[in-house]
Amino acid sequence: xxxxxxRIAKLKEAECQVAVExxxxxxxxxxxxxxxxxxxxxxxxxxYNGRLEILPSKDWELESIHSPEVLxxxxxxxxxxxxxxxGSSVAVNWSTTKIQKHHLSQVYATSILYGYFLKSASLxxxxxxxxxxxxxxxxxxxxxxxxxxxxxxxxxxxxxxxxVTPRSTTLSQIITRRPGKKxxxxxxxxxxxDVQTMEECTKVKSEEAVELINKHCLALFGNANVExxxxxxxxxxxxxxxxxxxxxxxxxxxxxxxxxxxxIYKLKDRC
Numbered sequence: 001x002x003x004x005x006x007r008i009a010k011l012k013e014a015e016c017q018v019a020v021e022x023x024x025x026x027x028x029x030x031x032x033x034x035x036x037x038x039x040x041x042x043x044x045x046x047x048y049n050g051r052l053e054i055l056p057s058k059d060w061e062l063e064s065i066h067s068p069e070v071l072x073x074x075x076x077x078x079x080x081x082x083x084x085x086x087g088s089s090v091a092v093n094w095s096t097t098k099i100q101k102h103h104l105s106q107v108y109a110t111s112i113l114y115g116y117f118l119k120s121a122s123l124x125x126x127x128x129x130x131x132x133x134x135x136x137x138x139x140x141x142x143x144x145x146x147x148x149x150x151x152x153x154x155x156x157x158x159x160x161x162x163x164v165t166p167r168s169t170t171l172s173q174i175i176t177r178r179p180g181k182k183x184x185x186x187x188x189x190x191x192x193x194d195v196q197t198m199e200e201c202t203k204v205k206s207e208e209a210v211e212l213i214n215k216h217c218l219a220l221f222g223n224a225n226v227e228x229x230x231x232x233x234x235x236x237x238x239x240x241x242x243x244x245x246x247x248x249x250x251x252x253x254x255x256x257x258x259x260x261x262x263x264i265y266k267l268k269d270r271c
Contacts, residue, residue, distance in 0.1 A: 020265060021212045027257035028250060035061045040246055043101075043221060043233075051096070052235040054242045062245040065252065069186040070118050074248055076187075077114055081107050082240050093238040101231045104240070105221040108247045112213055113202060115251025118186075120201040125189050206267035209258055216250070 032039055037058045046052050063071055078084040084093075193201070204210050222228060261267060 017208060017211070017268075020208050020261060020267070021215070023261055024208060024212050024254070024257045025216075027260055028253040031253040031256065032249070035065055035249075037061045037246070037249075040220065040243060042219060046239075050234060052233050052239055054239040057238060057242050059242065059245060062242075062249050065249055066118075067122065070122055072185070073118060073187055074115075074245070077111065077248065078241060078244055081111070081244060082237060084237055084241050088237070093241075094236045096234060097237055097240070098232045098234055099240065101221065101228055101233050104233060104243070105217060107240075108220065108243055109213065109217050111244045111247030112217075112251040112254070113204070115248035116204060116255050117202045117251070118248070119252040119255040121190050121193075122186055124201070125186060203270065204254075205270065206258055206262070207270055208261075208267050209254055210270065212254070 029039070040046065040054055043052060046054055063074070066074055075084075075086060190198075190201075204213070258267065
């Protein structure tokens with residue numbers, strides 16, 4: 001009887017996780033629909049005469065969801081991963097190029113994580129900019145949420161984890177060490193992260209979100225096997241840019257969806 005009850009509990013837990021993943025995905029889809037951007041279907045449905053083309057590009061809509069500072073870092077990511085240049089001509093952007101399917105799937109998954117990181121880092125920066133003055137001389141380890149802090153929209157932020165610093169360090173001391181931070185760019189801000197803080201911003205917080213990323217990539221690229229992984233895809237730089245912009249947006253929206261769901265249902269924290 002005990003084994004049967006344990007089995008029933010496991011099945012219910014699995015069903016619950018699938019339902020939560022569906023809710024996360026629906027929130028992400030809704031955010032894309034708000035920006036009038038359809039998600040790219042399975043790549044096999046985007047092949048025309050043996051060439052992968054993703055139309056319409058929707059580049060402007062995907063770029064418009066980011067602040068200017070975040071967009072600048074997204075463009076740097078495009079340059080690093082694809083060699084894309086904002087000054088490239090239309091002929092260059094639509095010229096034929098080849099990329100290994102396995103490499104493209106890795107770029108897409110990495111771009112989701114990069115979008116997740118950008119969202120986390122930019123919110124940390126906004127939080128520091130808008131903290132009430134009453135908190136600026138309070139040690140991080142002793143901070144608690146108050147109505148004043150909640151009025152800034154940070155009710156669900158764990159204030160003690162804004163930065164990885166000694167418990168005796170105060171926010172005013174950090175600001176003193178980093179002059180002009182309010183005028184600094186997001187790029188400048190993240191260069192000041194130590195290893196632990198960088199890992200905190202990059203790491204996906206919940207097990208459900210990790211599973212959702214895996215399922216989404218599987219739906220887009222199909223099952224991974226040796227033959228598929230080595231397959232070369234003929235496409236254009238413009239279509240590759242569309243995929244990466246979508247992935248970065250997906251990561252940003254996933255961060256929002258996690259916070260929304262976690263207010264109602266406790267997601268499984270990753271170890």
